[in-house]
Amino acid sequence: MITAVLVTVSGCGLFESEPGPPEITDGFLAKLASGDVQGAADMTDNPAAAKETLDKFRGALKPEGLSSKVEQIRENGETASEASVTFDWDLGKNRHWTYPTKFDVRREGDTWKVHWQSSLAHPKLSPQQSVKLTELKPDPAPVLDRDGTPLLAPDRVVSVLLVAKEAGDVGAVTKALADALNPIDKAITQQSITDGVAKTPEGQAYQVAALREATYQSVKPQIYELPGVRFSSQTSLLAPSRDYGSQVLPAVRKLIEEDIAGDAGFRIATVDAQGIEVDELHSKAPEPAKAVTTALSRALQDAAEDAVEPEQQPAILVAIQPSTGDILAVAQNGPADAQGALALTGQFPPGSTMKAVTALAAIESGKVTADTPLPCPGKATIAGRRIVPNSGEFDKGTIPLRSAFAFSCNTTFAQLAVDMPADLLTSSSTSLGLGVDFDVPGITTITGSVPPADDVVERAEDAFGQGKVLASPFGMALVSASIAKGSMPVPQLVRGKETKADKQPAAPSAAALDPVRQMMREVVDYGTAPQLKPYGDVRGKTGTAQFGDGVHSHGWFMGYRGDVAFATLVLSGETSTPAVEVAARFLKAVP
Numbered sequence: 174m175i176t177a178v179l180v181t182v183s184g185c186g187l188f189e190s191e192p193g194p195p196e197i198t199d200g201f202l203a204k205l206a207s208g209d210v211q212g213a214a215d216m217t218d219n220p221a222a223a224k225e226t227l228d229k230f231r232g233a234l235k236p237e238g239l240s241s242k243v244e245q246i247r248e249n250g251e252t253a254s255e256a257s258v259t260f261d262w263d264l265g266k267n268r269h270w271t272y273p274t275k276f277d278v279r280r281e282g283d284t285w286k287v288h289w290q291s292s293l294a295h296p297k298l299s300p301q302q303s304v305k306l307t308e309l310k311p312d313p314a315p316v317l318d319r320d321g322t323p324l325l326a327p328d329r330v331v332s333v334l335l336v337a338k339e340a341g342d343v344g345a346v347t348k349a350l351a352d353a354l355n356p357i358d359k360a361i362t363q364q365s366i367t368d369g370v371a372k373t374p375e376g377q378a379y380q381v382a383a384l385r386e387a388t389y390q391s392v393k394p395q396i397y398e399l400p401g402v403r404f405s406s407q408t409s410l411l412a413p414s415r416d417y418g419s420q421v422l423p424a425v426r427k428l429i430e431e432d433i434a435g436d437a438g439f440r441i442a443t444v445d446a447q448g449i450e451v452d453e454l455h456s457k458a459p460e461p462a463k464a465v466t467t468a469l470s471r472a473l474q475d476a477a478e479d480a481v482e483p484e485q486q487p488a489i490l491v492a493i494q495p496s497t498g499d500i501l502a503v504a505q506n507g508p509a510d511a512q513g514a515l516a517l518t519g520q521f522p523p524g525s526t527m528k529a530v531t532a533l534a535a536i537e538s539g540k541v542t543a544d545t546p547l548p549c550p551g552k553a554t555i556a557g558r559r560i561v562p563n564s565g566e567f568d569k570g571t572i573p574l575r576s577a578f579a580f581s582c583n584t585t586f587a588q589l590a591v592d593m594p595a596d597l598l599t600s601s602s603t604s605l606g607l608g609v610d611f612d613v614p615g616i617t618t619i620t621g622s623v624p625p626a627d628d629v630v631e632r633a634e635d636a637f638g639q640g641k642v643l644a645s646p647f648g649m650a651l652v653s654a655s656i657a658k659g660s661m662p663v664p665q666l667v668r669g670k671e672t673k674a675d676k677q678p679a680a681p682s683a684a685a686l687d688p689v690r691q692m693m694r695e696v697v698d699y700g701t702a703p704q705l706k707p708y709g710d711v712r713g714k715t716g717t718a719q720f721g722d723g724v725h726s727h728g729w730f731m732g733y734r735g736d737v738a739f740a741t742l743v744l745s746g747e748t749s750t751p752a753v754e755v756a757a758r759f760l761k762a763v764p
Contacts, residue, residue, distance in 0.1 A: 194254035194278040217289040229303040238263035309438035311459035322471040331389040334378035340401025353395040421503040428615035435462035466668040468499035476762035477504035492739040495654040498662030520643040524718030527638030534601035536685040543575040543688035549582035559630040561587040578692040579700030590636035596625040606651040606661040614670035620648030649731040654738035708760035715749035728752040
């Protein structure tokens with residue numbers, strides 16, 4: 174049974190069930206909060222105007238939510254009430270816009286409706302106006318080297334765009350662009366621009382170039398007034414030059430992208446029908462992030478870049494601090510960059526740089542010392558089936574191991590390996606980091622591999638860095654750093670993001686390492702790297718490694734001076750000389 178109760182209110186004649194100002198206010202706000210703009214507008218006395226304004230308002234804000242609080246409803250006679258409300262717009266990303274507003278609820282006959290005025294949405298919103306939200310992004314935080322010097326810093330980048338249909342004489346415009354931009358980037362030619370425009374959908378802009386602010390200003394007089402040419406800009410985090418730190422800085426930037434973004438601010442303003450700003454309603458300043466610090470050294474990276482650049486062949490240098498494992502520099506020249514991340518993951522026979530590992534293994538075994546006399550013939554036959562020659566088949570007769578190391582006698586080290594256990598070179602390599610797998614946040618690294626060799630000929634070849642032994646420049650820099658430190662340091666790149674290693678090998682004995690360090694000094698004193706004598710107490714080992722059909726060779730040098738260990742590699746260098754020259758340029762520039 175349904176019972177209808179008629180309640181007479183003096184002077185009103187209304188049913189109690191008829192919604193009044195509080196219910197209308199709550200209903201209107203609930204629909205507005207849910208995104209039902211049409212439903213909210215229908216509860217007003219001007220649905221068309223309300224919907225148009227509220228649609229634009231919400232469209233500009235793109236809110237994730239809206240909550241409202243009715244502070245007060247004040248009666249204004251028998252036909253109107255005034256609602257005082259606080260709006261809280263949730264704009265996402267922890268952004269809120271909160272403000273008070275007021276609106277009337279008026280009776281039309283027996284029905285109450287929200288009286289529509291544009292000021293309902295915001296007290297300062299006038300008819301024919303809308304709002305505009307602008308995100309205020311902070312500049313990305315810089316990426317610093319170990320000493321606080323910027324490696325990546327915010328800079329304005331200007332995009333040069335061409336809209337062909339607005340250019341008129343497209344040929345003349347593309348030629349003018351090419352004439353201005355080709356001296357900056359040889360890849361930009363009139364043909365490349367023409368081809369790019371042809372592949373761009375009609376009416377859309379083709380990006381001809383992205384220029385740093387300083388570069389843009391230098392060519393602006395030549396290109397700014399060209400028909401069909403437009404410009405846009407943004408702030409990006411840039412290295413000192415385009416190819417600077419090419420194998421490490423882009424990876425660092427990707428790793429810490431969220432860390433350096435900071436918190437965006439925002440600004441809300443009223444705009445007129447033409448979109449021109451009228452009045453600021455609210456703003457929150459952006460909050461820049463803190464700078465990120467790396468293990469890299471700007472001074473050493475500069476020196477490494479300058480050291481590899483003159484080489485015509487692919488050239489690489491990696492430097493590591495022995496005491497900490499900090500990766501100080503990773504540099505490749507253009508020809509090396511064209512082949513990928515050779516510095517960190519390239520796998521090459523290490524040549525005679527491997528003799529540092531072989532010498533350590535032999536001395537640790539107790540069968541030889543640095544002063545043990547050993548034969549260094551021009552060539553030697555291993556197991557009756559493999560002839561191992563010295564470079565140019567030089568013959569030193571019988572000499573101490575230290576001299577065989579300094580002169581780089583392949584025959585001596587091949588014969589040393591004949592009586593070694595199959596896995597001795599493997600374990601000695603591991604103790605110096607070669608073959609250890611690291612998870613360095615931001616970059617992929619492969620140190621190398623030294624598999625156990627049961628076959629005596631293979632073991633002999635491994636002993637002087639041929640055979641199946643492989644290493645990256647990163648791996649050989651780590652070997653050098655381990656020798657300098659006395660144990661394997663764990664490589665580090667970005668402060669606060671620790672590297673994980675798949676193993677922490679036992680350190681070699683100091684009794685075996687000390688003579689290896691001295692032998693590495695003698696390589697510079699009277700051996701194969703005398704070019705480095707002017708640069709202080711440099712210790713190292715040269716290497717020439719045949720590859721492919723054995724006709725051509727890569728050139729290596731690995732070594733250290735003080736607390737800087739490094740490896741250089743020049744692909745197809747034919748001898749170790751170019752790699753030693755890279756090392757010399759590096760050491761000359763390093764403080």
